[in-house]
Amino acid sequence: MTDPIIDVRELHRRFTVRSPRGRFRRTRTVVEAVDGLTFQLPEGSALGYIGANGAGKSTTIKMITGILVPSSGTVRTCGLHPIRQRKQLARQIGVVFGQRTQLWWDLPLRESYRTLAAIHRLPQSVWTARRDELVDRLDLASFIDIPVRQLSLGQRIRGEIAAALLHSPPLLILDEPTIGLDVLSKERLRVFLTEQRAHHGTSLLLTTHDMDDVQRLTERIIVVDHGRMAYDGDLAGLVRRVGAERVLSLDLTTPAPPLAGIPGTDLVSVEADGLRQRLAFGDDTTATAVLEAIGRHVEVRDLTIEEPDIEEVVRRLYLSATGTGTGTGTGTGSE
Amino acid sequence: MPTFPSQAAPASGRTRSPIAAFTAHVVMGFRRWSTYRLATAAGAFTNTVFGLIKAYITIGAVGAAGGTLMGYDAATAATYAWLVQALIAPVNIFGWQELALRIRTGDVAIDLARPIDPQVAFLAADLGRAAYSLIPRGAPPLLVGAAVTGLALPGAVLPYLLGALSVVLAVLVSFAGLWLLNTAAFWLLDMRGVITLYMVASNILSGMIVPVHWFPDWMARIAQVTPFPSLVQAPVDIVTARVEGAAALGVLATQLAWFTALVLVGRVVFRTGARRLVVQGG
Numbered sequence: 001m002t003d004p005i006i007d008v009r010e011l012h013r014r015f016t017v018r019s020p021r022g023r024f025r026r027t028r029t030v031v032e033a034v035d036g037l038t039f040q041l042p043e044g045s046a047l048g049y050i051g052a053n054g055a056g057k058s059t060t061i062k063m064i065t066g067i068l069v070p071s072s073g074t075v076r077t078c079g080l081h082p083i084r085q086r087k088q089l090a091r092q093i094g095v096v097f098g099q100r101t102q103l104w105w106d107l108p109l110r111e112s113y114r115t116l117a118a119i120h121r122l123p124q125s126v127w128t129a130r131r132d133e134l135v136d137r138l139d140l141a142s143f144i145d146i147p148v149r150q151l152s153l154g155q156r157i158r159g160e161i162a163a164a165l166l167h168s169p170p171l172l173i174l175d176e177p178t179i180g181l182d183v184l185s186k187e188r189l190r191v192f193l194t195e196q197r198a199h200h201g202t203s204l205l206l207t208t209h210d211m212d213d214v215q216r217l218t219e220r221i222i223v224v225d226h227g228r229m230a231y232d233g234d235l236a237g238l239v240r241r242v243g244a245e246r247v248l249s250l251d252l253t254t255p256a257p258p259l260a261g262i263p264g265t266d267l268v269s270v271e272a273d274g275l276r277q278r279l280a281f282g283d284d285t286t287a288t289a290v291l292e293a294i295g296r297h298v299e300v301r302d303l304t305i306e307e308p309d310i311e312e313v314v315r316r317l318y319l320s321a322t323g324t325g326t327g328t329g330t331g332t333g334s335e
Numbered sequence: 336m337p338t339f340p341s342q343a344a345p346a347s348g349r350t351r352s353p354i355a356a357f358t359a360h361v362v363m364g365f366r367r368w369s370t371y372r373l374a375t376a377a378g379a380f381t382n383t384v385f386g387l388i389k390a391y392i393t394i395g396a397v398g399a400a401g402g403t404l405m406g407y408d409a410a411t412a413a414t415y416a417w418l419v420q421a422l423i424a425p426v427n428i429f430g431w432q433e434l435a436l437r438i439r440t441g442d443v444a445i446d447l448a449r450p451i452d453p454q455v456a457f458l459a460a461d462l463g464r465a466a467y468s469l470i471p472r473g474a475p476p477l478l479v480g481a482a483v484t485g486l487a488l489p490g491a492v493l494p495y496l497l498g499a500l501s502v503v504l505a506v507l508v509s510f511a512g513l514w515l516l517n518t519a520a521f522w523l524l525d526m527r528g529v530i531t532l533y534m535v536a537s538n539i540l541s542g543m544i545v546p547v548h549w550f551p552d553w554m555a556r557i558a559q560v561t562p563f564p565s566l567v568q569a570p571v572d573i574v575t576a577r578v579e580g581a582a583a584l585g586v587l588a589t590q591l592a593w594f595t596a597l598v599l600v601g602r603v604v605f606r607t608g609a610r611r612l613v614v615q616g617g
Contacts, residue, residue: 062444065448066448067444067447067448067612067613068613069613069614083613086447086448087450087451088450090448090449090450091450095448097444097445100441100442100444100445101442101445102445102449104363104367106367106370106371107363107366107367107370111363111366114359114362114363115359115360115362115363117359118351118355118356118358118359118360119356119359119449119450119451119456120450121351121352121353121355121356121450122351123351147370
């Protein structure tokens with residue numbers, strides 16, 4: 001077992017917010033943006049870091065990458081002290097901030113890569129081979145010679161990710177990388193990231209609002225709420241914990257009366273005069289049992305099972321946490 | 336310290352020197368600016384038109400003073416005006432605000448999170464920018480000047496060699512001063528006041544409007560304790576051989592001293608500002 005690639009212990013970050021009150025006075029309020037986070041990311045694994053806006057995700061990432069000092073607690077990234085060894089750390093990590101760019105706006109991607117390779121002091125043969133691989137896998141060839149300012153958002157993000165990976169960092173940190181991307185671009189990006197991890201063993205820390213990202217790219221989830229850990233474990237565990245239900249969507253051969261009263265299910269909706277009906281069911285029954293019960297009443301032409309919407313799951317988690325006195329538990333943790 | 340050997344770690348393959356990173360930034364700066372051809376042409380046109388106006392004003396001033404003014408006659412005064420116009424773009428007389436904007440938007444975090452010193456990286460890119468602008472922004476005013484009023488330039492080679500060195504130093508001093516100015520953005524939300532003040536001071540005291548030698552005594556004394564004469568007056572004096580020999584070396588030494596001082600203060604202030612940003616959050 002090697003050391004964890006990210007090691008965060010009892011991390012706190014407080015901000016002082018000054019807001020005007022009345023004409024002259026200002027009130028100072030201290031906001032706990034990160035409030036006692038502890039977690040480790042083993043090398044080679046992938047972590048989805050999720051939470052509402054202002055939950056403390058970006059603040060945590062800033063501390064992990066060394067551009068913000070913790071108020072208290074410790075962070076080690078790639079075994080380094082992020083603030084004191086920021087330059088060394090910068091050679092070990094690749095970071096994409098969805099809202100910022102590390103490309104030069106006026107220049108084509110090709111020029112940005114040439115400069116970044118020099119910044120990372122990569123030998124010609126090493127970086128050109130790596131660039132060609134990234135150009136191929138991210139499909140950058142058609143726009144690598146166009147100035148970045150003329151690229152579409154999807155093209156630019158692909159260019160950003162290639163820039164973050166050019167020096168083959170062991171750890172990739174993505175802060176909302178798929179924000180604003182269309183379905184196809186998101187899908188390509190996910191395929192690419194999965195493949196990179198498989199080939200290079202890159203560890204991944206991902207913050208996102210897109211629950212499909214989490215589902216597809218990570219094996220572990222941390223949910224933060226008001227800077228505190230609300231959940232640490234896998235997706236299935238999260239779903240179990242909040243008791244989220246799956247929905248069975250049925251297309252019937254002939255219109256039927258509403259399928260109310262099937263054991264262990266709730267009728268969610270009836271559409272097209274009863275041709276399509278949707279039933280929610282929880283952990284106390286199985287899809288087979290439900291189907292069997294339904295089969296006694298109607299003939300099913302087609303069916304789909306909708307997995308729980310994670311945004312809903314997280315919302316429920318927040319609700320249950322605030323109901324029982326703000327997020328204390330850490331689920332199926334990995335202490 | 337644990338390492339992560341399972342990776343094709345960049346550390347293992349790192350063989351290029353920091354010089355390569357510097358050079359890459361110079362090239363990048365050059366290419367970045369060379370993409371704006373139309374802006375370059377418009378700038379060259381403006382510099383040339385204002386050169387005409389300034390050349391005739393300075394010739395007029397010399398004439399009104401009785402044919403010579405503090406060692407300038409009509410030809411050398413006009414030459415002064417044209418050389419100043421040629422230096423405006425390379426020396427960045429009208430300012431640079433990229434760093435201040437990056438601080439305000441928080442993009443400076445990207446610069447901090449790179450394994451290269453931000454001041455060194457921006458300085459290298461600025462040298463590239465200056466190198467690009469030298470010919471397309473410098474040649475048109477000089478060519479028009481040669482055709483319209485004539486240029487009084489020395490016949491020897493040495494003033495040009497020392498002059499080239501002085502122009503490089505002027506670019507460096509200008510960058511170091513503007514870098515320091517930009518770091519104020521770590522503390523100030525609104526930079527307009529300090530930028531205006533800096534621009535007024537640097538435009539006048541550099542000798543961009545009239546030679547520093549024409550200043551009244553009290554103003555010349557103020558100019559001498561600022562870095563601004565190093566931006567324009569110094570390279571023009573050397574290229575036109577107004578100062579020669581040991582005096583020329585003295586001017587170069589003054590430029591070098593200003594650059595060293597400003598770049599070091601700029602480093603300290605940037606670090607302090609960055610630490611504040613990193614400690615307090617931005």
